[in-house]
Amino acid sequence: MRRWLLAAVLVCAFIILAAYYYANVSYHLDYLRESEVSANYDASVGRNVLISGEVVATGAQSFELKGEHGTYTILSSAAVQRGDGVTVVGTLEPGHQLRAATMYASSALLSALVYIRSFIALIFVSVLFFARWRFDRRGWVIRPRKPGSQERDGA
Amino acid sequence: MGNKATETGLTRAGRCVTVDWMAHVAFVFIVCALLALKWPMFGGRNTVLVMIGALLPDIFKLYLPLRLIWANAGDALMLFHIPAGTLLVCGLCALLFEAGMRKRVFLLFAFGMMMHYALDVLLISVTGGLMLLYPLSWETWTLNLIRPNNWLGTTILVGAAALVWCVLRVWNRAGREIADERTEDA
Numbered sequence: 001m002r003r004w005l006l007a008a009v010l011v012c013a014f015i016i017l018a019a020y021y022y023a024n025v026s027y028h029l030d031y032l033r034e035s036e037v038s039a040n041y042d043a044s045v046g047r048n049v050l051i052s053g054e055v056v057a058t059g060a061q062s063f064e065l066k067g068e069h070g071t072y073t074i075l076s077s078a079a080v081q082r083g084d085g086v087t088v089v090g091t092l093e094p095g096h097q098l099r100a101a102t103m104y105a106s107s108a109l110l111s112a113l114v115y116i117r118s119f120i121a122l123i124f125v126s127v128l129f130f131a132r133w134r135f136d137r138r139g140w141v142i143r144p145r146k147p148g149s150q151e152r153d154g155a
Numbered sequence: 156m157g158n159k160a161t162e163t164g165l166t167r168a169g170r171c172v173t174v175d176w177m178a179h180v181a182f183v184f185i186v187c188a189l190l191a192l193k194w195p196m197f198g199g200r201n202t203v204l205v206m207i208g209a210l211l212p213d214i215f216k217l218y219l220p221l222r223l224i225w226a227n228a229g230d231a232l233m234l235f236h237i238p239a240g241t242l243l244v245c246g247l248c249a250l251l252f253e254a255g256m257r258k259r260v261f262l263l264f265a266f267g268m269m270m271h272y273a274l275d276v277l278l279i280s281v282t283g284g285l286m287l288l289y290p291l292s293w294e295t296w297t298l299n300l301i302r303p304n305n306w307l308g309t310t311i312l313v314g315a316a317a318l319v320w321c322v323l324r325v326w327n328r329a330g331r332e333i334a335d336e337r338t339e340d341a
Contacts, residue, residue, distance in 0.1 A: 003254075021230065021290075029282075030283075110306070111304060117176065120177060124180065125210065139253070
């Protein structure tokens, strides 16, 4: 009973902190996000904004970045390729243009490799966990597979 | 400005930068293997608890599949990747374990969580880095040392983890043989 009460308290605390974050985060950022830009583009012109998306076209001094709410022309001489994932912070200009201040570009292959490596790690940790711990459905608790080996763990 | 920008890096999901899970797991393994030489509680079956603790902050990455149905889940889930929120999750997960070991499991999860942020804070970030003190402060921190999506860093960590594992196996086998010889002599 005490366990479920404690769990409920922790869940409530988490929800309160998450809600406070969700409600206030935009006031504490030193840039606007794409959703805020798309909600009121004209008011965002001249301000710092952050856009993430995929490169859909490249040019000599600019490239086209497709975000969640639209496509932006990024004024930058950075070498990017079509399909790259790009996050850029810069000054918003009229006509869906953004003058880049700082930027990160990552190829689709590198991004995919991150997910593949992470998936392999997840499988590894899952196998390791269930080799040493088991879930007891009757008590809804996780127990060691070999209770006698506690002294090895310093317990 | 553009050329300089290409030298700057970040991986962004909401406001935070991330390392892949293989690097986190390898880093935890190395640290726990070394700590277990002095404090056995970091070894054996407890190492995997620290590894899980190191992955808990990245529950927020659920925003990636959720993005397909709900665009702004990043902000809603971001608390998972903030130490205060991760600590609450560590507490919840520890409650899943049997009564006598919950405190120890919580501490191991929390240690793994610290390992996670220790790696993440090294990463280069354009947007400011990690919000380590929320809800006390909205300040963000980063050391801007390593590019995210860095396969080389992961390779080095995995290689080091494999080396540590091999050395410890040889070390333990040698120690066991010496102990057996002493028993036979006695």
